Amino acid sequence: MSVQAWTFVMVGLSFALYICVAFLSKATSTKEFYIAGGRVSPVVNGMATAADWMSAASFISMAGLISFMGRDGSVYLLGWTGGYVLLALLLAPYLRKFGKYTVPDFVGDRYYSQLARVVAVVCAIFVSFTYVSGQMRGVGIVFSRFLDVGINTGVLIGMGIVLFYAVMGGMRGITYTQVAQYCVLIFAYLVPAIFISLLMTDHLIPQIGFGAAVNDGSGQYLLEKLNSLSQELGFAVYTSGQKGTLDVLFITAALMVGTAGLPHVIVRFFTVPRVSAARSSAGWALVFIALLYTAAPAVAVFARTNLLSTISNAEYADAPSWFTNWEATGLITFEDKNQDGIIQYVGSNSAVENELTIDRDIMVLANPEIAELPNWVTGLVAAGGLAAALSTAAGLLLVISSAIAHDLLKKGLRPGITEKGELIAARISAGLAVCIAGYFGVNPPGFVAEVVAFAFGLAASSFFPVIILGIFSKRMNKYGAIAGMIVGITFTAGYIVYFKFLHPELNSVDHWWWGVSPEGIGTLGMLLNFAVSTAVSQMTPPPPLEVQQLVESIRIPRGAVSS
Amino acid sequence: MDSGEKQRAYWRKNLTYLAILLGIWALVSFGFSILFVDELDRISLGGFGLGFWFAQQGAIYVFVVLIFIYVALMNRLDRRYDVDDRDGSGS
Numbered sequence: 344m345s346v347q348a349w350t351f352v353m354v355g356l357s358f359a360l361y362i363c364v365a366f367l368s369k370a371t372s373t374k375e376f377y378i379a380g381g382r383v384s385p386v387v388n389g390m391a392t393a394a395d396w397m398s399a400a401s402f403i404s405m406a407g408l409i410s411f412m413g414r415d416g417s418v419y420l421l422g423w424t425g426g427y428v429l430l431a432l433l434l435a436p437y438l439r440k441f442g443k444y445t446v447p448d449f450v451g452d453r454y455y456s457q458l459a460r461v462v463a464v465v466c467a468i469f470v471s472f473t474y475v476s477g478q479m480r481g482v483g484i485v486f487s488r489f490l491d492v493g494i495n496t497g498v499l500i501g502m503g504i505v506l507f508y509a510v511m512g513g514m515r516g517i518t519y520t521q522v523a524q525y526c527v528l529i530f531a532y533l534v535p536a537i538f539i540s541l542l543m544t545d546h547l548i549p550q551i552g553f554g555a556a557v558n559d560g561s562g563q564y565l566l567e568k569l570n571s572l573s574q575e576l577g578f579a580v581y582t583s584g585q586k587g588t589l590d591v592l593f594i595t596a597a598l599m600v601g602t603a604g605l606p607h608v609i610v611r612f613f614t615v616p617r618v619s620a621a622r623s624s625a626g627w628a629l630v631f632i633a634l635l636y637t638a639a640p641a642v643a644v645f646a647r648t649n650l651l652s653t654i655s656n657a658e659y660a661d662a663p664s665w666f667t668n669w670e671a672t673g674l675i676t677f678e679d680k681n682q683d684g685i686i687q688y689v690g691s692n693s694a695v696e697n698e699l700t701i702d703r704d705i706m707v708l709a710n711p712e713i714a715e716l717p718n719w720v721t722g723l724v725a726a727g728g729l730a731a732a733l734s735t736a737a738g739l740l741l742v743i744s745s746a747i748a749h750d751l752l753k754k755g756l757r758p759g760i761t762e763k764g765e766l767i768a769a770r771i772s773a774g775l776a777v778c779i780a781g782y783f784g785v786n787p788p789g790f791v792a793e794v795v796a797f798a799f800g801l802a803a804s805s806f807f808p809v810i811i812l813g814i815f816s817k818r819m820n821k822y823g824a825i826a827g828m829i830v831g832i833t834f835t836a837g838y839i840v841y842f843k844f845l846h847p848e849l850n851s852v853d854h855w856w857w858g859v860s861p862e863g864i865g866t867l868g869m870l871l872n873f874a875v876s877t878a879v880s881q882m883t884p885p886p887p888l889e890v891q892q893l894v895e896s897i898r899i900p901r902g903a904v905s906s
Numbered sequence: 907m908d909s910g911e912k913q914r915a916y917w918r919k920n921l922t923y924l925a926i927l928l929g930i931w932a933l934v935s936f937g938f939s940i941l942f943v944d945e946l947d948r949i950s951l952g953g954f955g956l957g958f959w960f961a962q963q964g965a966i967y968v969f970v971v972l973i974f975i976y977v978a979l980m981n982r983l984d985r986r987y988d989v990d991d992r993d994g995s996g997s
Contacts, residue, residue: 409962414943414958420962420966421940424966424969425931428927428973431973431977432927432976553953554953555952556953566958582947582955584943588940588941592940595936595940617991619990619991622973622976622977623974623977626977629969629970630970633967633969633970637966640962895913898917899916900991901989901990902991
C-alpha cells in the first residue's frame with residue numbers, strides 16, 4: 344500500500360477510537376465538565392496531562408529544532424520537563440487542596456479581588472488562544488502533506504473532531520480521549536525511533552543508540568560521525584553550544600516557569616481525587632512525557648546524520664521521493680546556484696554557497712521516509728502528529744470555555760446563573776472557541792512561533808509568581824499581587840514586542856540587555872514581579888484574616904478549605 | 907503540641923524538603939547541563955560527553971526521580987503529622 348493509503352487507515356482508525364471513547368464519557372454536570380468530577384486516578388491523569396501538554400510543537404517540531412540547534416536544543420528538553428518539578432513540588436498539591444475549577448478562581452479568591460480575577464482570565468484566554476491556533480496549523484500541515492486534502496479542509500476536519508468531543512464530554516470526555524491519544528502518539532513516536540536506532544546502531548533503545556557506535560564497521564560513535572560530517576560541510580559542531588550561557592540559562596528558566604504557569608496544565612491537577620494524588624500525578628505526567636522527550640534528541644541526531652549523508656552532494660536528478668514530495672509543499676526549496684546539478688547543502692563556514700533550505704518542522708514527519716522505513720510507519724507518524732495536536736487543542740478549549748462560562752459569567756456578570764445554564768454557556772463558548780481557533784488555523788498570523796514565546800514569557804512573569812506567593816506567603820496581599828502582575832507582564836511584553844514586532848532588525852545579541860533574548864526575558868519579568876509584589880505588600884495592609892486562614896488550610900492536605 | 911504548632915512544624919519540614927529537592931533540581935538543570943557543561947564534557951560516557959548527556963537525557967531522569975522522592979517523603983510526613991487525606995476525612 345502507498346503512504347497515502349496507510350495514512351488514511353491509521354488516521355481513520357485513531358479517529359474512530361477517539362469518537363468511541365468520547366461517546367462513553369459524556370459530561371452531565373459542570374463539575375464533570377470542568378474537572379471530570381474530580382475522580383480521575385493519578386496515573387490516568389498523568390497520561391492525560393502528558394497528552395495535553397505534548398502538542399504539535401513537541402511531536403512535530405521539537406526534534407527538528409534540536410537537530411538544527413545541536414546542544415542548544417536542550418533549552419527545550421530541560422525547559423519543558425523541568426517545569427513539572429516546580430508543578431509537583433510548589434503548585435499542584437496546594438491548588439488541588441484549594442479545590443475550585445480554574446486558575447482565575449484561585450487568583451480571585453486568594454487576592455479577594457475581582458480585578459485580579461479579571462486580569463487572570465484575560466491572561467488565561469490569551470495564552471490559550473495563542474496555543475490553540477498553533478495546534479490547528481499543525482493539523483493542517485499533516486493533512487495537506489499526507490492526505491492531499493488541502494490545508495483548509497484539514498483544519499476543518501480537525502475542528503469538527505475536537506468540537507464533537509470537547510463540547511459533548513467536557514473535561515471528562517477530554518481526559519479519556521487524551522489517554523487514547525497519548526497511546527497513539529507515543530507509539531507513533533517510538534516505533535520509527537526504534538527502527539532507525541536498530542538500523543544505524545543495532546541498539547533497540549534510541550536513548551542508548553544515539554550515544555553508541557555506528558554499525559558501518561568504522562567503530563566511530565554516532566555523535567562523532569555527526570560532528571565530523573557537520574564540520575566537513577561547514578556547520579557548527581553538533582555537541583557544542585552556540586548561544587551565550589546566560590541566554591541559555593534564562594530561556595531554560597523561562598520555559599520551566601512558563602510550563603508551571605500554563606493554565607491548561609495547572610487545571611489538570613484539579614481533576615484528581617486527593618492532594619497526595621495531585622503530587623504523584625505530576626510525577627506520572629513527567630514519566631509519560633519523558634518517554635518522548637528522551638527519545639527526541641535521539642531522533643534529532645538520527646535525522647540529522649541521515650539528512651547530511653543522503654542529501655549533501657547528491658545529484659538533484661536522483662533525489663529520493665520524499666525530497667520531491669516535500670519540495671511540492673514548499674517546505675523544502677532547492678536552488679541550483681552554481682548550475683552543477685548537485686545539491687550543495689552546507690553551513691555558513693563553508694567555501695561554497697548553500698543551495699538548500701529545509702523547514703525544521705518537517706524533520707519528524709519526513710524522518711521515516713528518509714530512513715526508508717515501511718510505508719505504514721509514515722502513516723502512523725501522521726496519526727501521532729494529529730493526536731498530539733488534537734489533544735492539546737481540546738485541553739486549551741476547555742480552559743477558554745471555563746474561563747468564559749465560570750470566571751466571567753458565574754463569578755462576574757451573571758452570578759445567578761443556574762448549573763444547567765452554566766453548562767450550556769460552557770458548551771457554547773467551547774464551540775465558539777473552536778471556530779475562532781479554526782479561523783486562525785486557516786489564516787495563521789505569520790508570527791505563531793513568536794507568539795508562543797510570548798505565551799511562555801507571559802505565563803512565567805504573571806501567573807507563576809502570583810500563585811507561588813499566594814501559597815507560600817501569608818503576608819502577600821492584593822496590592823502586591825496586582826502591582827507585581829502588571830509590572831511583570833508590562834516589562835516582558837514590552838521587551839518582546841520591541842524586539843519581535845517593532846524593531847526586528849535590532850533583534851540580535853548586540854542589542855539585547857545582558858545578551859538575554861526575547862525568549863528568555865520572561866525569567867527577568869518573573870524576578871521583577873517577585874521583587875515588586877514583595878515590596879508593595881510590605882508597604883500596604885496585610886490581607887484579611889479569612890484569607891490568611893485560607894492559606895493555612897491549603898497547606899494541609901486534610902480538612903475542608905476555609906474561605 | 908497544639909494543632910497550630912503542629913501545623914507549623916509540618917510546614918517547616920515541608921519547606922526543608924522543598925529546599926533540598928529544588929537545590930538538586932537547580933544543580934542538575936542549571937549547573938550540570940548549562941553552567942558546567944563544557945567541564946563535564948571532558949568526561950565521556952560511551953559516545954556522550956557527560957555534560958551533553960545531562961543536558962539532553964540525564965536531567966530529565968533526575969527530574970522524574972525527584973518528584974517521586976517528594977511524593978514518598980510527603981506521604982510519610984502526612985501520616986506522621988496525621989494530616990493525610992486518604993481516610994475519607996479529606997475534602
